[in-house]
Amino acid sequence: MYKLKEIADKVYYVGVNDRQKALFENMWPLPYGVSYNSYLIVDEKTVLIDTVDVCYSDIFLKKIADALDGRTLDYLVVNHMEPDHAGSIRLLRQQYPDVQIIGNKQTFGMLDGYHNITTGLYEVKEGDTLNIGRHQLSFYMAPMVHWPEVMVTYDSTDKLLFSADAFGTYGTLDGGVIDEEMNVDHFWEEMIRYYSNIVGKYGNPVQRALQKLSALEINTICSTHGPVWRKYAHKAIEIYDRLSRYEGEDGVVVIYGSMYGNTEQMAEAIASSLSANGVKNIVLHNVSKTPSSYVLKDVFKYKGVIIGSPTYSNSLFPEVEAILSKIEMREVKNRLYGYFGSFTWAGAAVKRLTAFGEKMKWETVGTPVEQKQGLKADKYEECWALGEAMANKLKIEN
């Protein structure tokens, strides 16, 4: 029944789309949904690469059965054990009891832990190959991209890289599967958001994996989320490379909290100054309104980060504190940092923002502004000077 998309000769896309889940990992908004990608190679041996979220196992198993057309499934390659990809393994095993599960030692520990599966395992190590007929598969470890067991599978025959979550993005596949057959414009921002939310902390492991993959000739990247990258494979690699080096673009994200608007006015003054001094990419996020997913995206995207907060119970406004902890967790490096805060009787926000910048080892730009109660002309000028200092610093950097 299914007219499945053929990525290469007898390599079928058998993934599914999720347009129901509101929050990925129960945290990150999915305005465009998300896809769980899986690929089936029908050769002398039949090989499935990864599975899908268990909620979609019914349709997933039907697609596989269609593509197999009466044949059995010989191998399942498990590149990644996270449940959005490994969730259907137990049901797949029930359907195909003789399927050999290919993974590494760490995969098998998790396979036992999540699915009580300890038999029918085919262990692979770095660089091992498997001949399945016309196709030859090799396996490369990519630890901590973004789990420890992660590996990628390379098809040297058709130059396909099955990359697990690497090069993945939020967003469903609305009909098309391969990038060249669809409008991919909205995927680029979603790729940065996915990276910053999910992979962000693991810049060094991503760099090591990219180094390793650079030795391979790759025509097509088959990730576990989002489009299959062919026309834009190089661009996807470039984005992951830049993000994992924590290299920010020319621009500034201004992140602030505000209950009554006084701190917000400081943010507005700084933004006006940034613009007046030539910065084109300026994004303001009110942390009480913008989900942290998008704030993190822009922290990864831009070189300049300016943060402001009111003093709240002798500390930071809690929503600002929450975003700081998410930035800290991701160990974002090499940012130009400005900050400001307000108080009514005894300021604490600016002190805490100083400590944050020191912990992140970010370069402080301009003089921090601390405002008591309402915004006055002198503090407005200080905010303006902070924006100007950041704009000038960005000019030198770029």
Ligand SMILES: Cc1cc2nc3c(=O)[nH]c(=O)nc-3n(C[C@H](O)[C@H](O)[C@H](O)COP(=O)(O)O)c2cc1C
């Ligand atoms: C719940 C609450 C707790 C506060 N705690 C402090 C405090 O510990 N020290 C202080 O000087 N001001 C405190 N303030 C006053 C605010 O920091 C001050 O009004 C600030 O300018 C508010 O900024 P906003 O207008 O951007 O919300 C508190 C205000 C509220 C509502």
